[in-house]
Amino acid sequence: MISYPNGKIFRQANIKKERKQNNIKYKAGNRGMALEDDINISNSFYDEKGLCLITKRPTPINVVKVDYSKGATITNAYYEKQSTTDYNGIYKSRYIDFEAKSTNNKSSLPLSNIPKQQIEHLKKVITHGGIAFFIISFNTRNEIYFLEAQKVIDFIKNEDRKSLPYEYIKENGHLIEQGYLPRLDYLKIIDKLYF
Amino acid sequence: MISYPNGKIFRQANIKKERKQNNIKYKAGNRGMALEDDINISNSFYDEKGLCLITKRPTPINVVKVDYSKGATITNAYYEKQSTTDYNGIYKSRYIDFEAKSTNNKSSLPLSNIPKQQIEHLKKVITHGGIAFFIISFNTRNEIYFLEAQKVIDFIKNEDRKSLPYEYIKENGHLIEQGYLPRLDYLKIIDKLYF
Numbered sequence: 001m002i003s004y005p006n007g008k009i010f011r012q013a014n015i016k017k018e019r020k021q022n023n024i025k026y027k028a029g030n031r032g033m034a035l036e037d038d039i040n041i042s043n044s045f046y047d048e049k050g051l052c053l054i055t056k057r058p059t060p061i062n063v064v065k066v067d068y069s070k071g072a073t074i075t076n077a078y079y080e081k082q083s084t085t086d087y088n089g090i091y092k093s094r095y096i097d098f099e100a101k102s103t104n105n106k107s108s109l110p111l112s113n114i115p116k117q118q119i120e121h122l123k124k125v126i127t128h129g130g131i132a133f134f135i136i137s138f139n140t141r142n143e144i145y146f147l148e149a150q151k152v153i154d155f156i157k158n159e160d161r162k163s164l165p166y167e168y169i170k171e172n173g174h175l176i177e178q179g180y181l182p183r184l185d186y187l188k189i190i191d192k193l194y195f
Numbered sequence: 196m197i198s199y200p201n202g203k204i205f206r207q208a209n210i211k212k213e214r215k216q217n218n219i220k221y222k223a224g225n226r227g228m229a230l231e232d233d234i235n236i237s238n239s240f241y242d243e244k245g246l247c248l249i250t251k252r253p254t255p256i257n258v259v260k261v262d263y264s265k266g267a268t269i270t271n272a273y274y275e276k277q278s279t280t281d282y283n284g285i286y287k288s289r290y291i292d293f294e295a296k297s298t299n300n301k302s303s304l305p306l307s308n309i310p311k312q313q314i315e316h317l318k319k320v321i322t323h324g325g326i327a328f329f330i331i332s333f334n335t336r337n338e339i340y341f342l343e344a345q346k347v348i349d350f351i352k353n354e355d356r357k358s359l360p361y362e363y364i365k366e367n368g369h370l371i372e373q374g375y376l377p378r379l380d381y382l383k384i385i386d387k388l389y390f
Binding site for chain 1: 242245247248250252253254255256258266267268269270271272273274279283284285286287288289290292316319320322323324325
C-alpha cells in the first residue's frame with residue numbers, strides 16, 4: 001500500500017489486480033503496461049490532490065454472449081480497436097486528451113503503433129481547443145517524453161517515414177520527470193506549455 | 196442508412212448491431228438503450244458537422260480469461276460498475292461531461308439510478324471548470340430533459356428523498372428538442388446556458 005500525503009491510501013492490491021488483468025491483453029511482450037500503470041497511478045494522485053480529473057477510457061469490448069445462469073458472466077467477447085485515445089479529462093478548465101505509447105526500440109517509435117483514427121481524433125481535439133499530446137516511453141532508455149500531438153501531425157505530414165525518430169521526439173518533446181508521487185509529473189509540462 | 200446533410204453516411208446496420216450488443220446488457224427491461232442510441236447518433240452527427248467531439252466511454256469489463264487458440268476470444272469476464280459517467284468530450288474549448296438516465300416512471304427519477312461516485316465525479320468536473328449535466332428521459336411521456344448536475348447536487352443536499360420529482364426536473368431543467376438530425380439537440384441548450 002502507498003500512503004498518500006493527504007492520508008488517503010492507494011491499494012497496491014488494486015495495481016496488482018489491474019496489472020494482472022491487463023497482462024492478459026498485453027501478453028505479447030507486455031509492452032505498455034508499466035507505462036499505463038504509472039500514468040494511472042499519477043492520475044489517481046493528481047485526483048486525490050484535486051489538481052485535475054483525467055481518466056483512462058476502458059478498453060472497448062464487443063460482448064457476444066452473456067451467461068445469466070452464472071450471474072451475468074460474459075462467456076464470449078472480443079477486444080475492439082480503440083478509435084479514440086486512452087486518456088481524457090479536464091485540467092484548469094481545459095480539455096485534455098492523450099495517448100500513451102511505449103517502445104523497446106532505442107532509436108524510434110514505429111508509426112504503425114499509432115492508428116490513423118487516433119491521429120484524426122487528436123486533430124479534432126486541437127480544432128475544438130483542447131490540449132492533445134502523446135506520452136512516449138523509450139523503455140530501454142528509461143526516458144519518457146511528452147510530445148504535443150501537433151508535432152506528430154506535422155512529422156507525418158512532412159516526412160515519408162515509418163517511424164518517429166528518438167532524436168525528433170527529444171528535440172520537439174519534453175522529458176517527463178519520474179518520481180515517487182506522482183510517478184510521471186506530466187502536469188508540470190502542461191503548466192509550462194499552456195498556462 | 197441515413198444520409199447526412201454533408202454527404203457522409205451513418206449505417207443503420209451499425210446502429211442495429213450496437214443495439215443488439217447492448218441489449219445483452221440491458222436485457223432487464225431494455226431501459227436506457229433507446230436513449231443511448233439517440234445520444235450516440237446525435238454525437239456522430241455533431242462530430243461529422245465539426246461541432247463538438249463527445250464520445251461514450253466504453254463499459255468497463257473485467258477480463259478473467261482469454262482463449263488465444265480462438266484468436267484472442269474472451270471466454271470469462273464480467274461487467275464492472277462505471278465509476279465515472281457515460282459521456283465526455285469537448286465543445287467550443289469547454290470540457291463536457293454527462294450521464295444519461297432513463298425511466299419508465301412517470302412522476303420521478305429514482306435516485307438509486309445515480310450511483311454516489313457519479314455525483315462525486317460530476318462535482319469534481321464542476322470544480323475543475325467543466326460543464327456537467329444529466330440527460331433524463333421520461334420514456335412514457337416522451338420527454339427528455341437537460342438538467343445541470345448542480346441542480347441534482349443541490350436537490351440531494353437539501354432534500355431527504357429517494358427520487359428526483361418530474362416537476363423538479365421540469366422546472367429546473369430544459370426540454371431537449373427531438374428531431375431527425377440531431378435526434379436530441381442538447382448542444383442548443385449548452386449554447387443557451389454557457390455561451
